[in-house]
Amino acid sequence: GAVVSQHPSWVICKSGTSVKIECRSLDFQATTMFWYRQFPKQSLMLMATSNEGSKATYEQGVEKDKFLINHASLTLSTLTVTSAHPEDSSFYICSAIKGGRETQYFGPGTRLLVL
Amino acid sequence: DQQVKQNSPSLSVQEGRISILNCDYTNSMFDYFLWYKKYPAEGPTFLISISSIKDKNEDGRFTVFLNKSAKHLSLHIVPSQPGDSAVYFCAAGLRDSSYKLIFGSGTRLLVRP
Numbered sequence: 001g002a003v004v005s006q007h008p009s010w011v012i013c014k015s016g017t018s019v020k021i022e023c024r025s026l027d028f029q030a031t032t033m034f035w036y037r038q039f040p041k042q043s044l045m046l047m048a049t050s051n052e053g054s055k056a057t058y059e060q061g062v063e064k065d066k067f068l069i070n071h072a073s074l075t076l077s078t079l080t081v082t083s084a085h086p087e088d089s090s091f092y093i094c095s096a097i098k099g100g101r102e103t104q105y106f107g108p109g110t111r112l113l114v115l
Numbered sequence: 116d117q118q119v120k121q122n123s124p125s126l127s128v129q130e131g132r133i134s135i136l137n138c139d140y141t142n143s144m145f146d147y148f149l150w151y152k153k154y155p156a157e158g159p160t161f162l163i164s165i166s167s168i169k170d171k172n173e174d175g176r177f178t179v180f181l182n183k184s185a186k187h188l189s190l191h192i193v194p195s196q197p198g199d200s201a202v203y204f205c206a207a208g209l210r211d212s213s214y215k216l217i218f219g220s221g222t223r224l225l226v227r228p
Contacts (some may be wrong), residue, residue, distance in 0.1 A: 043221055044218045046216070057213070095158075102210065102214055104214070
């Protein structure tokens with residue numbers, strides 16, 4: 001199998017607070033994990049690529065100081081939205097790939113609402 | 116500049132008939148392509164993939180066709196079932212770019228009972 005989980009599935013926070021989202025590969029070791037965000041009725045936009053033990057690679061236009069990514073182990077990556085603002089409200093999805101494989105397996109997503 | 120395009124935002128098909136979802140791309144260097152199915156407020160589910168060296172891949176009711184000269188791929192679902200109703204995304208990837216995927220904008224499929 002290739003199961004990816006995310007926690008939490010829903011989070012509501014006040015503007016200015018930080019929110020951490022966890023992404024776990026449950027039955028395989030993920031050499032690489034990816035973080036996406038999706039706005040309503042739009043496609044998935046890649047935010048960053050995360051390799052275990054190294055710094056994440058951010059896509060153009062994504063603030064790395066705003067969206068902190070840590071990939072501490074082969075089964076866990078975290079995305080921290082720092083000093084969240086209402087415009088950060090979105091659906092955040094992670095994915096993971098097994099070593100040398102091309103298929104990305106996605107988590108169920110985390111909906112963030114910043115008030 | 117959209118490298119992967121799904122020009123049909125929606126498609127409606129009668130149950131039992133064939134659903135054909137289309138996808139066009141501009142970068143001839145893509146090594147592989149994937150189709151994902153997505154329900155609202157859920158992560159995408161992997162359906163089927165195809166390598167750029169092939170022109171067809173089949174898995175049960177799902178078949179993906181790749182026409183490299185036209186830079187076009189399609190997903191055929193036959194027979195279509197109401198449970199297939201979802202948004203379908205095609206994605207393209209390059210092996211030497213850390214396996215990043217570029218997604219199309221999605222096509223919403225409705226299978227009518």
